[in-house]
Amino acid sequence: MFLLEVNPLVLPDIGLVFWNTIAFLVLLIVLGKFAWKPMLKAIAERESGIEEALLRADKMKAEIAAMQNENEALLAKAREERAGMIKDAKETADKMVSEAKDKAKQEYDRIISDAQLAITQQKNAALTEVKNQVGTLVVEVAEKILRKELSNKAEQESYIKQIAEGVKLN
Amino acid sequence: MASRTIKSLLVLCLSLFTMAFSGNVFANEKVVQTEQSNPAAAHEPAAHEAEAFNVTETILDHIKDDHSWHLWGHTSLPLPVILYTPKGFEFFSSAKFMNEHHEEIMYKGNFDYKIIEGKIKIVDATEAVDVEASKGLWDFSITKNVASLFVSVFILLTVLLTAAGAYKKTGITTAPKGVQSFMEPIVLFVRDEVAIPNIGKKKFAKYMPFLLTIFFLVLVNNFLGLVPFFPGGANVSGNIAFTMTLAVCVFVVVNLSANKNYWEHIFWMPGMHWSMKLFLAPIELIGVFTKPISLMIRLFANITAGHILVLSLICLIFIFKTVYASAIAVPFAVFIGMIELLVAFLQAYIFTMLSAMYIGMATEEHHHEAHEHEGHKNVAHH
Numbered sequence: 294m295f296l297l298e299v300n301p302l303v304l305p306d307i308g309l310v311f312w313n314t315i316a317f318l319v320l321l322i323v324l325g326k327f328a329w330k331p332m333l334k335a336i337a338e339r340e341s342g343i344e345e346a347l348l349r350a351d352k353m354k355a356e357i358a359a360m361q362n363e364n365e366a367l368l369a370k371a372r373e374e375r376a377g378m379i380k381d382a383k384e385t386a387d388k389m390v391s392e393a394k395d396k397a398k399q400e401y402d403r404i405i406s407d408a409q410l411a412i413t414q415q416k417n418a419a420l421t422e423v424k425n426q427v428g429t430l431v432v433e434v435a436e437k438i439l440r441k442e443l444s445n446k447a448e449q450e451s452y453i454k455q456i457a458e459g460v461k462l463n
Numbered sequence: 464m465a466s467r468t469i470k471s472l473l474v475l476c477l478s479l480f481t482m483a484f485s486g487n488v489f490a491n492e493k494v495v496q497t498e499q500s501n502p503a504a505a506h507e508p509a510a511h512e513a514e515a516f517n518v519t520e521t522i523l524d525h526i527k528d529d530h531s532w533h534l535w536g537h538t539s540l541p542l543p544v545i546l547y548t549p550k551g552f553e554f555f556s557s558a559k560f561m562n563e564h565h566e567e568i569m570y571k572g573n574f575d576y577k578i579i580e581g582k583i584k585i586v587d588a589t590e591a592v593d594v595e596a597s598k599g600l601w602d603f604s605i606t607k608n609v610a611s612l613f614v615s616v617f618i619l620l621t622v623l624l625t626a627a628g629a630y631k632k633t634g635i636t637t638a639p640k641g642v643q644s645f646m647e648p649i650v651l652f653v654r655d656e657v658a659i660p661n662i663g664k665k666k667f668a669k670y671m672p673f674l675l676t677i678f679f680l681v682l683v684n685n686f687l688g689l690v691p692f693f694p695g696g697a698n699v700s701g702n703i704a705f706t707m708t709l710a711v712c713v714f715v716v717v718n719l720s721a722n723k724n725y726w727e728h729i730f731w732m733p734g735m736h737w738s739m740k741l742f743l744a745p746i747e748l749i750g751v752f753t754k755p756i757s758l759m760i761r762l763f764a765n766i767t768a769g770h771i772l773v774l775s776l777i778c779l780i781f782i783f784k785t786v787y788a789s790a791i792a793v794p795f796a797v798f799i800g801m802i803e804l805l806v807a808f809l810q811a812y813i814f815t816m817l818s819a820m821y822i823g824m825a826t827e828e829h830h831h832e833a834h835e836h837e838g839h840k841n842v843a844h845h
Binding site: 319 | 523526527528545580581582601602603604605606608609612613616619620623624626627630631636646647650651654668671672673675676679680702703704705707708709712763767
């Protein structure tokens with residue numbers, strides 16, 4: 294206590310304590326409500342916004358990478374498919390060509406054989422006709438000759454003889 | 464090397480300039496003093512010269528609170544005096560304590576008042592202090608420190624409300640601008656370097672307004688105390704009443720937010736033998752009070768010491784009674800002033816950090832296992 298009395302510097306004045314308490318409380322309340330709260334809130338919001346944006350960017354990056362991978366995979370697959378398709382097409386084409394060739398050959402063969410058949414048939418028919426006509430002609434000629442020949446009896450007999458000989462030949 | 468030479472040259476120029484300047488001022492003041500305030504002394508210059516220069520008194524005068532705010536020469540700003548006596552409240556201007564010759568006189572209100580050593584006392588007819596009556600006198604005057612405190616409150620409100628308003632205006636998507644960009648790093652510093660490390664991520668938000676207000680109030684008053692002229696010059700943060708009020712606020716906040724765990728560690732330290740518990744309880748209990756008291760004394764002593772140092776260096780000029788002493792005194796005073804700038808920030812930081820630390824200790828969650836492990840380890844070592 295003696296020290297307090299001696300040194301005026303360490304003796305607090307009630308007036309300053311009183312006003313200081315008021316000033317501090319006023320600052321605490323006013324600044325707390327109108328300065329610190331909006332400031333801290335805004336800063337926190339901004340920070341969370343930045344954090345979110347960063348997270349989102351990372352996510353996007355990952356997504357883009359995934360998409361790129363996917364694209365590449367798709368491309369590779371497409372390439373493979375195309376190669377496969379080209380191969381298939383070639384095979385099909387070759388097959389078709391060879392098939393067509395085969396078919397054409399078959400047709401050709403068939404046509405030829407048909408033609409040959411028809412020719413043979415026609416030939417046979419023609420031959421038969423010729424034979425028939427020749428037969429008829431022969432019969433007519435023979436008839437005429439016979440008519441003429443049969444007018445005398447000798448000749449008629451020689452002729453029958455002749456025919457008989459002929460029948461034996463056939 | 465070149466910049467160093469330029470710096471020393473600058474210091475030299477500054478010292479020479481200050482020497483010349485202070486010499487003039489000093490001379491002028493002397494003339495004014497002899498002409499105005501002490502007409503009697505003008506006839507006896509020898510007596511005036513003989514009046515010894517009292518360093519202690521000069522320094523204390525600058526550090527102490529005052530009922531008027533000294534501006535320059537013999538001009539000072541009178542401040543309102545508010546007194547509470549058994550006869551009720553009384554309001555008058557502190558100019559009433561001075562006559563036209565700048566001499567301290569008695570003021571007759573409900574009682575007879577006079578300023579004795581900077582404090583208002585009730586005096587009797589012979590102008591001697593009436594000790595008994597003075598005990599009933601409560602001085603709520605707006606003193607120089609109170610006025611300076613109000614200035615700092617005004618500055619804080621203006622600056623911080625402007626900064627806070629900027630968030631509303633520009634939103635959170637734009638980068639901070641102007642005052643806002645100046646304040647935001649400090650607020651972030653208090654949050655990230657002071658509050659979160661000491662109190663923890665879970666609970667710090669509740670104490671942020673308190674810590675920020677303390678930090679800015681101490682900081683602004685520290686800086687205003689370094690300004691040698693109006694509206695600075697008052698030694699608010701180096702006044703024990705100011706630091707005591709803040710320390711009491713910290714004490715109240717710490718003890719109101721203290722949890723069961725904290726009180727258990729004070730009165731019945733877990734993981735100790737019962738005799739040790741009995742021994743530790745009073746020590747821990749004293750600790751509850753020494754923490755805020757250390758806050759109070761640290762800030763007061765640091766700021767006051769800095770001011771005393773600067774004033775002492777300046778006083779060298781008057782002690783040696785030669786302007787050439789300023790060649791040494793002024794550069795040193797500037798150097799100490801630079802250090803004081805650092806101390807102003809540092810002390811605001813330390814006050815806030817220790818407050819946060821005490822709050823953190825009071826709100827810390829229970830972790831007995833750690834203590835018990837330590838105990839086992841100690842046993843093992845023994």
